[in-house]
Amino acid sequence: GAVVSQHPSWVICKSGTSVKIECRSLDFQATTMFWYRQFPKQSLMLMATSNEGSKATYEQGVEKDKFLINHASLTLSTLTVTSAHPEDSSFYICSAIGLGLASNEQFFGPGTRLTVL
Amino acid sequence: DAKTTQPPSMDCAEGRAANLPCNHSTISGNEYVYWYRQIHSQGPQYIIHGLKNNETNEMASLIITEDRKSSTLILPHATLRDTAVYYCIVPLISGGYQKVTFGTGTKLQVIP
Numbered sequence: 703g704a705v706v707s708q709h710p711s712w713v714i715c716k717s718g719t720s721v722k723i724e725c726r727s728l729d730f731q732a733t734t735m736f737w738y739r740q741f742p743k744q745s746l747m748l749m750a751t752s753n754e755g756s757k758a759t760y761e762q763g764v765e766k767d768k769f770l771i772n773h774a775s776l777t778l779s780t781l782t783v784t785s786a787h788p789e790d791s792s793f794y795i796c797s798a799i800g801l802g803l804a805s806n807e808q809f810f811g812p813g814t815r816l817t818v819l
Numbered sequence: 820d821a822k823t824t825q826p827p828s829m830d831c832a833e834g835r836a837a838n839l840p841c842n843h844s845t846i847s848g849n850e851y852v853y854w855y856r857q858i859h860s861q862g863p864q865y866i867i868h869g870l871k872n873n874e875t876n877e878m879a880s881l882i883i884t885e886d887r888k889s890s891t892l893i894l895p896h897a898t899l900r901d902t903a904v905y906y907c908i909v910p911l912i913s914g915g916y917q918k919v920t921f922g923t924g925t926k927l928q929v930i931p
Binding site for chain 1: 853855857860861862863864865868906916917918919920921922923924
């Protein structure tokens with residue numbers, strides 16, 4: 703099946719710094735990528751949807767200036783958490799849907815665990 | 820989008836079939852039912868999906884009732900590695916793609 707990778711798998715940073723998380727589709731071209739956030743013992747919450755070459759669409763309550771999303775190519779989307787604070791510590795997961803994939807299903811990455819000190 | 824309801828948790832003995840129910844009584848005629856699972860600290864994994872016919876693949880079987888208001892995911896021979904949270908999802912079609920909204924899912928514990 704289609705493979706989505708994320709980098710890094712985990713990151714620890716100081717409060718006030720920015721962190722960039724990459725999401726790549728390895729063997730297909732991703733027309734649309736999604737970013738989710740998951741707090742401990744909770745379900746995944748959709749943060750935003752990004753289409754290659756256009757601005758991301760953010761879900762209600764998600765600050766677009768804090769969570770910068772760039773989908774510059776058909777295989778790469780990045781999420782930058784700007785001025786991170788401890789409350790941003792979470793598990794960030796991306797998913798992608800791609801050109802020519804039969805069922806239009808989403809393929810999920812392995813997630814990135816962010817810890818802000 | 821169609822809301823789904825699942826029991827919060829279930830136990831299953833190793834080697835036995837695990838039957839995970841899901842109610843989706845507001846599903847519309849052209850909406851699919853998808854099942855994903857999430858093993859602890861990993862990204863969700865696709866399991867199976869269906870529209871109205873029963874489906875089977877190497878991982879599981881999906882039984883959808885005739886009125887499509889509920890479905891059951893069957894893991895025929897559960898192993899310890901099947902311990903995970905299982906999500907039943909009816910994606911919303913928006914802008915030409917599926918918008919997946921995760922509920923709370925069913926936490927399946929496979930017991931030795």
